[in-house]
Amino acid sequence: MGESVIGAWIAAFLTLGILTFLYKDNVIYKISEAIFIGVSAGYWFITLFWDNLYRKFWVVGIEGGQWELWGGIILGVMMLCRLSRKIGWIARWPMSFIIGAVAGLYMMLYFTSNAMVQIRSTISNLTESVNVGDPYYIIGNIVVAAGTFSGLVYFYFSKEHKGVFGATAKVGIWFIMVTFGAAFGYTVMSRMSLLIGRIDFLLSDWLKLIS
């Protein structure tokens, strides 16, 4: 019996073990779950250890003499101080550095990519569509612009949702619900795809029922 056959049987056992949860919680499910989590955590640890600590810190930082990496190394060591109650406060320094750096980067990135570019494209697509002259394109862009506007109105709570403002907000909630519906449809497809992947494994790699 080759290695691949043994591997397939183990993988099949674990796959079926996880699926047994659909019937009810049981010991085989718990074993399979624990193995999955343990293997994943072990893999991440080994990868990060060799890629970061060995290749970056040891090979490049120490053996390669790139001292600019020492800033990161020192911050990393400071982070580990969290493990001690006495000197745990030292970990706040690298944490504040990370939060500050990420906040600074994100503020600019989100404002540009997720706000300004989106506003520009919503408006410019609307004006461009008139020039293109394709009715479907024009209607599509009007729907996008109307959905964006009414959706924003729905989230404006400083004014009571009454009259024209309230009607616009109601249209907004319909757009939001359609969006959630589309997202749900995609989520169903995603979950089914994952199950298809496992069934494909069971039928083709393990049982060899399909070619």
Add this chain to the structure above:
Amino acid sequence: MKKLIAPVIIVVVILLLYFVVPKPLEFSPVTSTIILSLIGLALVAMLILTIAGKMIGRRTVFIFIAVALTLPFMMNFKMPIRITPEVQSLYDALEQLPAGSKVLAAYDFDPPSAPELQPMADAFMTYAFKKDLRVIIMGLWPQGPQQAQLSIEAALEDKEVAAKNLQYGVDYVNLGFQAGNEFVIQRMGSAFRGMFARDSKDTPYDDIPLLKGVENFSNIDFVMNFSAGKPGTQEWVQIAVDRFGVTLGAGNTAVQAPGMYPFLKGGQLVGLLGGMSGGAEFELVTGEPGKAAGFMLSQSCAHVVVIAFILIGNVAMLLARKKK
């Protein structure tokens, strides 16, 4: 004793399937039609039972989904698949690349998302090699570069690709994983070498022929990102596209895809492959029907069952409301 009945039945079924059932198992179109009709009739029966006031247990739903997903694997039907504009535009953008163009393929996913993303990634790699594109692979997820290795192996199984006798380091290179999430992309904007001093085989950056002259994004003709979450396509758009002006195409899990459409509409993405259906479309548009296209019948059957149970669930809810 009762507790042992279910496990024993499962073991017996597995042994029968493994040792007795003839392989490969394939249903004729007539048998397939009969099976699909039976599933449809069973769903109608479920609806009638619900209307009659008998509630369906969750395990019944699971059984229906399992049957609807599994049996189509053995059916000899071909699903008609329509190529959507977002997939077509990605293909068109790739088609415009001349042979020898440098393409950065970022594999930002891991095995749990592989059923959705691996088929499209394999199709992309095969297409890129056939078109003589030079592929530079990297990953912001630890297992990403390994998934890329699987794509390379799948692509090399293709006769046309195998005949090209592609060489590692000349035609493609795997730079491996780099920790740091979006900051890696940010740093690559000024110097790739700063993030990837060595490739996954430990070869120094400057000793890799393919990377000669590749300093930053300005030396890359196209970036293709396969993403299952964060860091992923959004970060590539925010930094690589909006800051450094790269041309980006993306393949996303279906959960993530709706969130990427605004970027497509905004011109920040040239094309998008959304989930398994996006992968199937890409396989077809490149002329290489593969796993994703083959899975679409199962996917569609499962969707019909889910929609049917949504309807049945709503009927049950309305009846319960009426009783109150």
